[in-house]
Amino acid sequence: MNSRFTGRLHLPGEDGYEQARIGRVFNARRPGRRPAAVLEAVCEQDVVEGVRLAAERGWQVAVRSGGHSWAAWSVRDEALLIDLAGLHELSYDPETEIVTATPSVKGGDELNPYLGRFGRFFNGGHCPSVGIGGFLLQGGQGWNARGWGWAAENITAIDVVTADGELVRADADTNSDLFWAARGAGPGFFGIVTRFHLRTRPLPKHLAHTVHAYPLDLFDEVMTWLHGIHHTVSDLVEIVAVTQTPPGEREAVLLVTGVSMTDTPEQAAQALAPLHANPYADRALFRIEAQPTTLAEQLHNQRTANPEGHRYLVDNAWLTGTAQDVVPAMRKAFTDHPTPQTFTIWFSMAPLRELPDMAFSMQSEIYSATYVVYGDESKDAEYRAWLDEAMADLQPVTAGQYLGDSDFTNRQLRFMGDEQWARLRAIRAERDPKGLFAGYLTADEPPTNTNHWER
């Protein structure tokens, strides 16, 4: 079978199979699921041949781009896993300001340093090593998603290998059903994207940040204040509140942060000023206000918070409601962490921007996600129970979930609008009638796009 490919096909039992199965999975809490084979594709024709081989053998197809799915969606029992690490290309056209990138390209480590040479930027994932493949398909909450929108909104076209084993271009006019679905279906997408064509934006000339650190006993007061003002802050500021234990410290703190993406220090000071007007500022443990920063520094902070080689349990919720309802519901997730490396984020999306017509269609003004970070395998069940309790507290103020931090084998929430969900299933039935592509990974029942407590 290997003669069919320029890349390499690994079968179970062969040297290299185990490494190919899970070696590139970011989360050290790795699944036991066993693909029928793993294809390390190095060109588009390999992907085409891989899809055709799977169809001949009666295997399903799973895909890996950057390997950063927390739940290791790429590793599926009895499927052909097509790993795209070896298909690695980038090119920029200064005329159109469009960058073309293969899905295994890493947004922060590779795409932005490349675009920086042309004075351009793409709002890729916060952690620099996230692959653009899985990230863009599920919407992509990139830098300043609040002001610049979802990264998938900047896809102008994709090249896709379909269930028929054909390589096609999809954009707003051609194969527009695939183009619509690719922007939000996430792991439910029924094709393999081999190239993204992405609209870029000018590289901001001046990055600045504000960080206020508060003791956790001010959590309710500070978060109630932030809840009331975040929608008034300039859309050039990414606003994140996070509770975490700073390196070398023993106590977790609440950090209220703003990163402004402007062109001058004056614009930055003005954009960040509302965050300095916090009435509890004089009780902050420390304050950095509108100081220059760099993307490299911000990416370094992300990498430090998300260390490689650790076990992760992750869950999330789109929150909605008044501060009186939302803030108390968040307390457990934010103030009672089971390990020192655990962190919980509150990410402003306010004021909500209208979304274009695409599969991605679930958001609210506040996104919250908890990342339980640890090393001891024997703690899996204990920490899972903690995370489930923290998410249960959030249920009364939860509208749904973002695919990027979800694990449907643990719990299922609503992740797109009803209309979009119906349309996605209809397109899938037409494009992949035999269910060649593995789709959403669940424990037993297929996804229903409803919050589990509302069924």
Ligand SMILES: Cc1cc2nc3c(=O)[nH]c(=O)nc-3n(C[C@H](O)[C@H](O)[C@H](O)COP(=O)(O)OP(=O)(O)OC[C@H]3O[C@@H](n4cnc5c(N)ncnc54)[C@H](O)[C@@H]3O)c2cc1C
């Ligand atoms: C440390 C860390 C930080 C993160 N930060 C962010 C963030 O800031 N914002 C955010 O939105 N998300 C973030 N995420 C979540 C991340 O975007 C998702 O897990 C995403 O799926 C990762 O993409 P990937 O290609 O690296 O993953 P993979 O595990 O390779 O892919 C995940 C799944 O996406 C589908 N897929 C991937 N590539 C293709 C393709 N070419 N064609 C068809 N289907 C494909 C497949 O179903 C695949 O199994 C983060 C994750 C980690 C681990």
